[in-house]
Amino acid sequence: xxxxxxxxxxxxxxxxxxxxxxxxxxxxxxxxxxxxxxxxxxxxxxxxxxxxxxxxxxxxxxxxxxxxxxxxxxxxxxxxxxxxxxxxxxxxxxxxxxxxxxxxxxxxxxxxxxxxxxxxxxxxxxxxxxxxxxxxxxxxxxxxxxxxxxxxxxxxxxxxxxxxxxxxxxxxxxxxxxxxxxxxxxxxxxxxxxxxxxxxxxxxxxxxxxxxxxxxxxxxxxxxxxxxxxxxxxxxxxxxxxxxxxxxxx
Amino acid sequence: xxxxxxxxxxxxxxxxxxxxxxxxxxxxxxxxxxxxxxxxxxxxxxxxxxxxxxxxxxxxxxxxxxxxxxxxxxxxxxxxxxxxxxxxxxxxxxxxxxxxxxxxxxxxxxxxxxxxxxxxxxxxxxxxxxxxxxxxxxxxxxxxxxxxxxxxxxxxxxxxxxxxxxxxxxxxxxxxxxxxxxxxxxxxxxxxxxxxxxxxxxxxxxxxxxxxxxxxxxxxxxxxxxxxxxxxxxxxxxxxxxxxxxxxxx
Numbered sequence: 001x002x003x004x005x006x007x008x009x010x011x012x013x014x015x016x017x018x019x020x021x022x023x024x025x026x027x028x029x030x031x032x033x034x035x036x037x038x039x040x041x042x043x044x045x046x047x048x049x050x051x052x053x054x055x056x057x058x059x060x061x062x063x064x065x066x067x068x069x070x071x072x073x074x075x076x077x078x079x080x081x082x083x084x085x086x087x088x089x090x091x092x093x094x095x096x097x098x099x100x101x102x103x104x105x106x107x108x109x110x111x112x113x114x115x116x117x118x119x120x121x122x123x124x125x126x127x128x129x130x131x132x133x134x135x136x137x138x139x140x141x142x143x144x145x146x147x148x149x150x151x152x153x154x155x156x157x158x159x160x161x162x163x164x165x166x167x168x169x170x171x172x173x174x175x176x177x178x179x180x181x182x183x184x185x186x187x188x189x190x191x192x193x194x195x196x197x198x199x200x201x202x203x204x205x206x207x208x209x210x211x212x213x214x215x216x217x218x219x220x221x222x223x224x225x226x227x228x229x230x231x232x233x234x235x236x237x238x239x240x241x242x243x244x245x246x247x248x249x250x
Numbered sequence: 251x252x253x254x255x256x257x258x259x260x261x262x263x264x265x266x267x268x269x270x271x272x273x274x275x276x277x278x279x280x281x282x283x284x285x286x287x288x289x290x291x292x293x294x295x296x297x298x299x300x301x302x303x304x305x306x307x308x309x310x311x312x313x314x315x316x317x318x319x320x321x322x323x324x325x326x327x328x329x330x331x332x333x334x335x336x337x338x339x340x341x342x343x344x345x346x347x348x349x350x351x352x353x354x355x356x357x358x359x360x361x362x363x364x365x366x367x368x369x370x371x372x373x374x375x376x377x378x379x380x381x382x383x384x385x386x387x388x389x390x391x392x393x394x395x396x397x398x399x400x401x402x403x404x405x406x407x408x409x410x411x412x413x414x415x416x417x418x419x420x421x422x423x424x425x426x427x428x429x430x431x432x433x434x435x436x437x438x439x440x441x442x443x444x445x446x447x448x449x450x451x452x453x454x455x456x457x458x459x460x461x462x463x464x465x466x467x468x469x470x471x472x473x474x475x476x477x478x479x480x481x482x483x484x485x486x487x488x489x490x491x492x493x494x495x496x497x498x499x500x
Contacts, residue, residue: 018457020293021424022283023472029298033272043270045305046298048279051455055295078436079456080443110436118439153458174271186328186360189368193330205301206329207268208403222273 008041008171011063014048015056015074015084016152027154028073035161040170041069051075056087064091064147069168071161074152076141078118084149085142089126092144099125102140109138132160143167172226177235181206181219183245191241192221195234201227202234258291258421261313264298265306265324265334266402277404278323285411290420291319301325306337314341314397319418321411324402326391328368335392338399339376349375352390359388382410393417422476427485431456431469433495441491442471445484451477452484 012032018024029046036043044067049055056075064070075084089096102123103115110119122139125131132141132148134156141150141160150160181188185206196204202225209218221238225231262282268274279296286293294317299305306325314320325334339346352373353365360369372389375381382391382398384406391400391410400410431438435456446454452475459468471488475481 014296017453017455017474018472019279020283020296021426021474022280022285022287022293023426024457025280029269030272030275033270035272037272043272044300046264046270046296048296050294077456077458078439080439080446081455114436116436116440119436121439122436176271176273186364186366186369186372189328189330189371190366196330203267205267205331206327207274208327222268224267224271 006171008069008169009044009067010036010041010069010071011045011047011067012043013056013059013063013070013072014046014152015051015072016048017050017081019048019074020050028152028157031154031158032071032073032161035165037174039165040173041165041168042171042174051081051083053083053087053090056084057091060088060091060147064145068146070147072147072149073157076122076139076149076151078122078139082121085124085126088144088147088149092126092147094127094144096124096126098123099129099131101125101131105131105133105138105140132164135159174224174226175228175231176222176224177231179221179223179235179238179242181221181242183219183242185219187245188221188242191245192238195237195241198237199225199230199234201225201230204234204238256421258319258419259294259317260286260291260319260321261295261297261317262293263306263309263313263320263322264296264402265301265322266298267300267331269298269324270300278402278407281404281408282321282323282411285415287424289415290423291415291418292421292424301331301333303333303337303340306334307341310338310341310397314395318396320397322397322399323407326372326389326399326401328372328389332371334399335374335376338394338397342376342394342397344377344394346374346376348373349379349381351375351381355381355383355388355390382414385409424474424476425478425481426472426474427481429471429473429485429488429492431471431492433469433492435469437495438471438492441495442488445487445491448487449475449480449484451475451480454484454488 019026033043047059049059075082098120125142126144129142129144136156148164150157205222207220269276283293297309299309325332348370375392376394379392379394384390386406398414400407455472457470
């Protein structure tokens with residue numbers, strides 16, 4: 001038997017009242033989910049919490065203990081509601097202060113006389129953290145332990161994610177196959193459950209989409225596995241099962 | 251002094267591997283956030299978990315204990331990966347079985363001879379739950395205690411949400427005002443913090459947006475409160491503060 005593929009897990013913590021109020025629609029969760037899946041990191045959980053220190057601290061601690069990596073987005077700007085850096089330092093039990101490396105980065109974009117208290121707030125980095133560079137607007141994110149702290153603005157977050165993921169350990173990539181069912185879910189659910197039970201290393205899901213331009217529901221069966229052979233066998237079984245059902249209908 | 255406005259809180263639990271893998275982009279969180287804000291229910295937390303019973307049970311219990319209402323989306327279809335109803339029953343400590351009211355609803359769309367084991371799975375409703383009608387595809391959601399269990403398909407979820415929210419208690423509506431800053435965040439952060447401290451009943455945030463079509467960052471200051479007078483005063487203070495800063499720059 002071959003060794004089980006290595007599993008690296010992650011969670012996302014989105015920090016921001018503006019997402020919870022609906023004012024801003026999150027664009028980061030889906031992007032990070034795609035990115036991590038592509039590199040072989042399994043996203044296991046997402047939380048969205050308000051700009052409230054005790055909520056952030058509790059969520060950081062729950063998620064960093066449980067998964068290989070935690071990615072946070074939001075709350076690292078210069079205003080009073082940006083409390084992520086201080087909250088993460090508190091969660092990790094380390095101190096925090098203005099970091100000269102971060103000040104130097106900001107000074108590549110700002111005159112020294114424009115450096116003020118608020119901008120220095122963006123330079124507060126927990127002790128022992130490594131910086132994550134921000135090629136868009138200079139103010140960096142940081143990594144401390146297994147926690148990656150990134151900006152909330154999607155374009156900046158995306159640049160930070162790309163640079164930090166390069167430094168992380170990744171596992172076996174999840175492979176996936178989609179099959180257009182062409183039948184109602186209720187018709188193939190039993191056969192699909194049998195296939196799912198037969199291949200413990202393949203995760204099989206069925207996803208209905210409602211087609212608003214006509215045609216009603218279209219169902220996709222998605223098979224996911226890190227084992228290409230098991231995936232191909234399971235897909236062949238699903239296709240045979242669907243073909244049998246369609247023949248029986250004729 | 252007037253009485254403090256009544257606060258009704260909520261959380262969302264999104265259930266589904268397909269969101270965590272990135273394959274499906276969630277469209278429900280932003281919609282529910284907007285809807286709840288509009289009716290005066292404060293969304294406080296969101297979690298996304300996989301189709302794993304123990305994860306769903308733990309999240310349902312954590313969130314239903316903490317907030318007035320919990321809304322779940324996803325996992326109530328007919329296939330083996332649809333385990334939300336059974337998981338919610340387990341979390342609530344109640345039994346679950348095929349519910350004749352749900353069967354009757356499905357039979358408005360299906361012939362009796364097409365009712366099979368998989369379709370009966372969609373009729374499994376925890377004991378004591380009330381049904382949430384599904385005008386799109388008949389299979390209902392349900393409400394048990396303070397937990398609202400809804401479909402994941404956005405169009406169905408939206409219809410269920412509208413019908414169930416009508417039956418819920420709502421609080422004072424959150425009012426909000428936006429001010430285009432016209433200045434970098436670092437320039438007004440100090441003044442904004444002072445205004446925020448002056449109005450404890452107003453929550454003030456600053457939100458940078460990166461304008462990809464030119465112009466770089468545009469910052470919006472958003473003020474939110476249930477008290478219209480405090481909101482108007484705080485807005486006037488913010489506008490005066492910005493005007494002072496702009497005059498000083500000239």
